[in-house]
Amino acid sequence: DVKVTQSSRYLVKRTGEKVFLECVQDMDHENMFWYRQDPGLGLRLIYFSYDVKMKEKGDIPEGYSVSREKKERFSLILESASTNQTSMYLCASSLYSTGTLYNSPLHFGNGTRLTVT
Amino acid sequence: EDQVTQSPEALRLQEGESSSLNCSYTVSGLRGLFWYRQDPGKGPEFLFTLYSAGEEKEKERLKATLTKKESFLHITAPKPEDSATYLCAVQAGFNKFYFGSGTKLNVKP
Numbered sequence: 001d002v003k004v005t006q007s008s009r010y011l012v013k014r015t016g017e018k019v020f021l022e023c024v025q026d027m028d029h030e031n032m033f034w035y036r037q038d039p040g041l042g043l044r045l046i047y048f049s050y051d052v053k054m055k056e057k058g059d060i061p062e063g064y065s066v067s068r069e070k071k072e073r074f075s076l077i078l079e080s081a082s083t084n085q086t087s088m089y090l091c092a093s094s095l096y097s098t099g100t101l102y103n104s105p106l107h108f109g110n111g112t113r114l115t116v117t
Numbered sequence: 118e119d120q121v122t123q124s125p126e127a128l129r130l131q132e133g134e135s136s137s138l139n140c141s142y143t144v145s146g147l148r149g150l151f152w153y154r155q156d157p158g159k160g161p162e163f164l165f166t167l168y169s170a171g172e173e174k175e176k177e178r179l180k181a182t183l184t185k186k187e188s189f190l191h192i193t194a195p196k197p198e199d200s201a202t203y204l205c206a207v208q209a210g211f212n213k214f215y216f217g218s219g220t221k222l223n224v225k226p
């Protein structure tokens with residue numbers, strides 16, 4: 001079974017702090033994703049990475065950056081946390097076949113609920 | 118515009134009362150449709166993948182079907198432990214997924 005592990009279940013940070021959210025997957029997937037989930041807005045993609053050191057912006061990248069130094073690890077960074085970044089953050093991983101052009105299902109971690117005060 | 122719409126937003130059932138959840142999509146170039154279950158405070162848990170119209174998948178009391186415009190998640194004789202939010206997602210390109218906003222299912226004993 002694919003396992004995606006997010007380092008913290010709950011975090012409380014102050015406005016202006018730099019925040020690191022860490023995610024590790026154990027299935028050698030090339031693709032990793034960061035989403036945030038808010039009531040009424042569903043899941044929104046922040047960034048994804050398709051290889052080590054490679055990244056692409058998603059739908060809502062403003063205020064965030066990412067780092068992928070190793071294949072199994074994908075970090076989300078909030079450079080200066082703000083209250084509107086209070087949310088549930090979900091990391092996911094997936095395989096992509098260049099032959100069939102299909103992704104395997106996204107496998108999610110259990111989320112980090114971040115509160116910025 | 119590519120989008121995924123789930124209905125109803127919420128569904129209350131009595132234990133044993135079968136029903137269906139709907140996921141309709143307007144996405145060009147469908148590569149796959151995925152169903153997930155999400156319990157409160159947890160990440161979505163993968164249930165099924167469907168790739169082509171006419172395909173069906175089953176797991177215990179759940180059965181997913183796919184047409185060219187929509188997918189249904191049929192729940193037969195549900196139990197209280199089936200209570201959760203069910204999410205539908207569509208893959209439309211390289212690492213490109215569109216999610217619906219989910220159906221919150223509540224099964225009363």
